[in-house]
Amino acid sequence: MSILVLLEQHGNELQKGSLGVLTKAATLGDGDVAAVIVGENARALATEAGTFGAAKVFVAESDALQQPLPQPRVDVLAKVIEENGYETVMLANSVLAADVAAGLAARLDAGLNWDLVDITSDFTGKRPALQDSVFVDVGWTSTPRIALFRAGSFDATATAGGEPEVVEVSAELQPHSTAATIVAQEEEQSSGPSIEDADIVVAGGRGLGAPENFSLAEELAKALGGAVGATRAVVDAGWYPYSAQIGQTGKVVAPKLYVALGISGAIQHKVGMQSSNVIISINKDANAPIFEFSDLGVVGDVHEIVPKLTELIKQRKG
């Protein structure tokens, strides 16, 4: 039951989603759970992986691995798996991890199940399909199994794990794996609390009517102590920065509370927030798809309801 988890880092931080997958793996693996960290700061981050349940951490951080590109990571993972015989590989979905998972599946002729939200101890994956109207039990017919989890599927919980064994990996990189190069990067800095780490997210869509009406979302977020998110439609329209975009091509969040203001709930947005604990939505269109996955749906005008709600919350918090 040996399991290998790919941890993804950005700058100096291991990403919460991949630590969540490691936390889950630690409950499945009979103790034989390892993590692999590739690229920037890999060695320095290994100890932290131990506290989330990795008994062993494979690290690879040569110059050719510094950029967040998928194909060199396939080379590293393939080597670790071939030499150590891991039966299951688990990854948290991201633009990078999805390409790593599929490249690895082709390299090893290994089965890949994606968009999983859970996995059982006998390795049955749970996958919502057809706009989450069906939950499919999926399996693997051979090992290694590759499992790609929807972001936000598991909480990252540090345990009293000890110092992990750190193993340096030096993999030979394939010519096609090193052909692509990142020549420029534009980082979008967000202001205020990070929407990925916030317990409460208030997000706005087209239904806010105009860019200046994002102040409704900002005021409510402030009163609740949360962060502000936005749909792709309003980001594309230039109403709000890309760093706040929630959805398929933006951030995936799973806060305790998600408040959707004037958001229709298109699939592009839904995949970015559907794992939220409690969803409240306000939309004047009674047929908006967002109501199908809201715990509390309010058919009404955001411009009337939100200022009142913000005021009531302020009074209550007093």
Added chain:
Amino acid sequence: MKIAVCVKHVPEGSSKIDPSSKRLDRSGEGALNHFDANAVEEALRLKGDSDSEVVVVSLGPAKAADSLRKALAMGADRAVLVSDDAAAGSDLVATSRLLAKALERESADLVLFGQQASDADGAVLWAAVAERLQRPVISQAAEVTLDGGTLRAKRQTEHGYDTIEAPLPAVVAVSDAINEPRYPSLKGIMGAKKKPFDTLSLGDLGVDASEAGEAGSKTSVAALNDPPSRGDARKIEDDGNAAQAILDFLAEKRLV
């Protein structure tokens, strides 16, 4: 140069899964996966009025010809459909194997994909195909330019944008923000009927039936279940007291 675009024929309207085969029911009407229309559009844009060739490639049932015809009507030059009963039920490992075989016959300089399949929500196939073809891959491309033998793409990630360069031949998956796909003109629709259209079997690709379909797959579907319900989901109409109702709900859930 030659640009190949991989496209998928997906069921139209509300899809369902056939409980006996546990596969997506593909018996009804279908259409070109709309994310793939962005890839076709990008290929046509890159071609411009040069003498480059745009070939659209699909793996699917005979009816997938409709989606290929649509891509031809948009302006693609030629279509290749891989269709074989033994290929039905192929998972990622098997699908990427068959598509890579079909693409090897084309030796295209650039292979394009759309960002996902709207039916199975798959958004990974390009990376598996690129690995089999041993070519560099770039996904989530919001902008693509070609400069001689070098491809440059702007990849949108969770953290911002990366500008990535790769030498051709390469594989690129474009995001749906990259362009607005054109609608086929009447002339395009009429002209599509005369464009070259090849249908290939597994035998034509030199792939044994044991390497395709369920036999060639490494994943399985065990059961279909109802989704967990959202518990006591409520929907109310604002009668002037909605703000108070939301506050009460937040209090009940201990969120304020």
